[in-house]
Amino acid sequence: MLVFRRKVKRAIGKSNLPGLDYTVNPYIGCAHGCVYCYARLYCEKEIAENWGNVVVVKENIPEILSKELKNVKKGVVALSTATDAYQFLEEKEQLTRRILSILLENGFRVSIQTKSPLVLRDMDILVENAEKVDVGFTITTLRDDFAKKIEPNAPLPSERIKVLKKISMEGIETWIFLGPMIPGEKFEEIVELAKETESILYYDKYRIKPFMRSGLAKELAEKARKFDWFEEFKKLKNYCEILGVSVKSAFD
Ligand code: SF4
Numbered sequence: 001m002l003v004f005r006r007k008v009k010r011a012i013g014k015s016n017l018p019g020l021d022y023t024v025n026p027y028i029g030c031a032h033g034c035v036y037c038y039a040r041l042y043c044e045k046e047i048a049e050n051w052g053n054v055v056v057v058k059e060n061i062p063e064i065l066s067k068e069l070k071n072v073k074k075g076v077v078a079l080s081t082a083t084d085a086y087q088f089l090e091e092k093e094q095l096t097r098r099i100l101s102i103l104l105e106n107g108f109r110v111s112i113q114t115k116s117p118l119v120l121r122d123m124d125i126l127v128e129n130a131e132k133v134d135v136g137f138t139i140t141t142l143r144d145d146f147a148k149k150i151e152p153n154a155p156l157p158s159e160r161i162k163v164l165k166k167i168s169m170e171g172i173e174t175w176i177f178l179g180p181m182i183p184g185e186k187f188e189e190i191v192e193l194a195k196e197t198e199s200i201l202y203y204d205k206y207r208i209k210p211f212m213r214s215g216l217a218k219e220l221a222e223k224a225r226k227f228d229w230f231e232e233f234k235k236l237k238n239y240c241e242i243l244g245v246s247v248k249s250a251f252d
Contacts, residue, residue: 001031001053003089008058011065011099012072018251020111021075024065024103026095027083028056032115032154035217036180038209039082048211052153055089062098069106076109084154086116097122104129113138113177115154117163127170134173136202137164139193141185149216150182161193168197178236179204179250183223187236195243202250203236205229 006028015023028043033052040048047054079085085096100122103110110129112119113136119126126133137160141147144156168174176199178190183206194201206224211217233249240247 001055002050004054004056005059006056007060008064010068011058011061012068012077015078015081017078017081019076020078020081022072022108023078023081024061024099025080025082026058026061026085026093026099027080027087027089028058029054030083031055031087031089032084032151034151034154035215036150036206036212036220038207040211041209042082055083055087057089057093058095059093061095062102065099066102069102069108074107076111077103079103079110079112081113084114084116085112086114086118088116088118090116090118091121097125100125104132109133112136115151115160117155117159120163120166123167123170126167126172130170130172134175135164135167136175136177136199137161138177138179139190140178140180140182142189142193143185146185150220164193164197164199168199174198175200175202177202177204177250180206181232182206182220183227183232188239191236191239191243191245191247194240194245194247199245201240201245201247203233203247204250205233 012022012024029047040051090096109132111134115138139157142157144158147157164174174197176194208221208224212221237247
């Protein structure tokens, strides 16, 4: 993997996603390299075309963020929307850890979304600020072997589940992002996991994008085109209702 370092001029951006006011992305690109990842639509061509193999470290982002926050109205910050803030580079770089502290010290609420157990490293900060943070795990399948194909470098779902349970047991608000939903992939056990961890379940369909021109991404896009999403969402919501799980469409 190629890693570049860059000094940035801006750290925080506005978010149009429901419930999120801002977004901070400590990295450009993501080493997890998920075949369906839409984040490549929001970065430069060289990174998008080599998705998963090139990551830019925004080395001065904590310092820039500290300055910017003086002039930003308080709100909810997503960490992150176009990268995984806890991808393995973070272990050494510690940008996310610093950003998390800065945001909380300045009175912002932080919503973390990740696929990585590395988030446990920051449990001290999370526990101390339990009222001001929530942690979400993306889980698209519970089959580790299949996850290895669609999310080649991401920690396995079985590892994510263990971490989700630990965080939930610490009294921190958790959620699961069942998205993109993979056509034909079973969701029942994911709903049961949401029930067990008292997590809100957000869902989204597999969205077909122009970059899905080959391999598994294309194969899944073809299945998604023919898939009866209306029926699938109905079944999902019905099962959530039976179990008493709070379920929401992620982008509506
Ligand atoms: S972990 Fe998230 S940001 Fe990273 S490649 Fe996968 S979907 Fe994209």
